[in-house]
Amino acid sequence: xxxxxxxxxxxxxxxxxxxxxxxxxxxxxxxxxxxxxxxxxxxxxxxxxxxxxxxxxxxxxxxxxxxxxxxxxxxxxxxxxxxxxxxxxxxxxxxxxxxxxxxxxxxxxxxxxxxxxxxxxxxx
Numbered sequence: 001x002x003x004x005x006x007x008x009x010x011x012x013x014x015x016x017x018x019x020x021x022x023x024x025x026x027x028x029x030x031x032x033x034x035x036x037x038x039x040x041x042x043x044x045x046x047x048x049x050x051x052x053x054x055x056x057x058x059x060x061x062x063x064x065x066x067x068x069x070x071x072x073x074x075x076x077x078x079x080x081x082x083x084x085x086x087x088x089x090x091x092x093x094x095x096x097x098x099x100x101x102x103x104x105x106x107x108x109x110x111x112x113x114x115x116x117x118x119x120x121x122x123x124x
Contacts, residue, residue: 023092024082032078043070 033040047066054062092098 017086020091021082021086024085025078027092027098028078028081032074043074 047070051063051066054066058065
């Protein structure tokens with residue numbers, strides 16, 4: 001009985017870690033695409049210059065190697081960062097600025113209409 005409960009607990013823990021890793025991977029990829037746009041432009045510029053330099057050495061595949069290297073660098077950076085955050089035990093629901101991810105939107109200001117100070121206190 002005890003071994004069955006500990007096995008189930010181990011499976012639950014591994015599933016939670018896998019879920020956390022996948023959520024971190026999604027979140028970091030979205031943040032890289034949206035917030036990291038200037039970084040992507042900088043990487044594209046460096047990639048263009050690097051492919052021009054490599055064109056003299058490898059005329060057939062310089063652009064393919066540079067583009068593949070940049071894509072692999074981005075994918076590995078996201079996966080390593082997600083792995084580190086998961087290994088440290090940080091779950092995305094613990095991060096305050098990720099409220100859009102777990103469905104708890106911060107309450108915005110309530111709407112106050114311009115005529116309300118004039119008409120709200122009138123009782124007929």
